[in-house]
Amino acid sequence: MLKVNACAVCGYDVRVFRNGHRKVSPPVILGHELCGEIQSDIMVGNGMSINAGSRVAVCPLIPCLHCPYCQAGDYNLCMNLKEIGSTSNGGFAQYVTIPEQLIRIGGLVPVPDSLTDEEAALLEPLACCLNSVSRILPVAKQRSVVIIGDGPMGLIHLQLFKRLSSSRVAIVGKVPSRMEKSRAMGADAVFAYSPQTVADVLDFAGASSSGAGAVVIATSNPVAFELAAKVSGKNSKINIFAGMPSGQTFLLDVNWLHYNQISITGTFSSTPKMLEEATRIAADKAIDLSAIVTHKYSLSEIEKAIDVTEKYYGLRAVINKF
Numbered sequence: 001m002l003k004v005n006a007c008a009v010c011g012y013d014v015r016v017f018r019n020g021h022r023k024v025s026p027p028v029i030l031g032h033e034l035c036g037e038i039q040s041d042i043m044v045g046n047g048m049s050i051n052a053g054s055r056v057a058v059c060p061l062i063p064c065l066h067c068p069y070c071q072a073g074d075y076n077l078c079m080n081l082k083e084i085g086s087t088s089n090g091g092f093a094q095y096v097t098i099p100e101q102l103i104r105i106g107g108l109v110p111v112p113d114s115l116t117d118e119e120a121a122l123l124e125p126l127a128c129c130l131n132s133v134s135r136i137l138p139v140a141k142q143r144s145v146v147i148i149g150d151g152p153m154g155l156i157h158l159q160l161f162k163r164l165s166s167s168r169v170a171i172v173g174k175v176p177s178r179m180e181k182s183r184a185m186g187a188d189a190v191f192a193y194s195p196q197t198v199a200d201v202l203d204f205a206g207a208s209s210s211g212a213g214a215v216v217i218a219t220s221n222p223v224a225f226e227l228a229a230k231v232s233g234k235n236s237k238i239n240i241f242a243g244m245p246s247g248q249t250f251l252l253d254v255n256w257l258h259y260n261q262i263s264i265t266g267t268f269s270s271t272p273k274m275l276e277e278a279t280r281i282a283a284d285k286a287i288d289l290s291a292i293v294t295h296k297y298s299l300s301e302i303e304k305a306i307d308v309t310e311k312y313y314g315l316r317a318v319i320n321k322f
């Protein structure tokens, strides 16, 4: 049993709340970005234990532990995956029950004192961004990076690329206050999405290159895919980080992929190892999660938190009173 200290409102929560989702059969309590206090001592494997009262971040995966992906440690790809906040009750509540499989895969990660509860709630999304960045980091270290999306996930990607590479990073956004924040967080260029954007980004990538080296799609807006294809240079990598409306398809010129050696990848969620890594890098404040938390509400005000999330006010809203 975990007493919830903070749980952040993800765009996913809002989509499920408004429109439902194929993964979710109501009634279920949403909320998968959470930090809480362990209510009794537990063994977490390798002779290690976490004592009652310790704060932990949660990797919200409940894997089957038997399928080939689980055997390989890729629990986020489990063929029978269940998740806290989707198929099992989540963090928008005073307490959450943690299933045994989650503990067995190391899904509870102790939170260092240097992080607040609200920052610790964002360790899960940070871990998801680490998964994304790991797919394209080699090319991102060499060449220009473009992040499509100026939301909290886009800005965490921005911080990660600025920390892990010395490449120039551009953000393509839509919300003036978020684009302003991108500049403050070190984006080398910020473009408002418009018919001019392709030309702007190609210019940013440099006249001597054929386009950007690494592109991340960190928005659910389907126009992002076409934009990513148009601004990607030869030998580039595009990672699709965000979920899109279900049934979304794209037409691709196969020869464009072939002759330009383009790689398109996707990443979903993260593993407990990535959550541990996220905790390490956030602990020394190299990644500033506090800048991502812009609204705090009590559980009784959750509809306000959902409202600010879908209106793109600020960045992340966190529930921190229960």
Ligand SMILES: [Zn+2]
Binding pocket: 010, 011, 012, 032, 033, 125
């Ligand atoms: Zn999320």
Ligand SMILES: [Zn+2]
Binding pocket: 063, 064, 065, 066, 067, 068, 069, 070, 071, 077, 078, 079, 080, 081
């Ligand atoms: Zn499995």
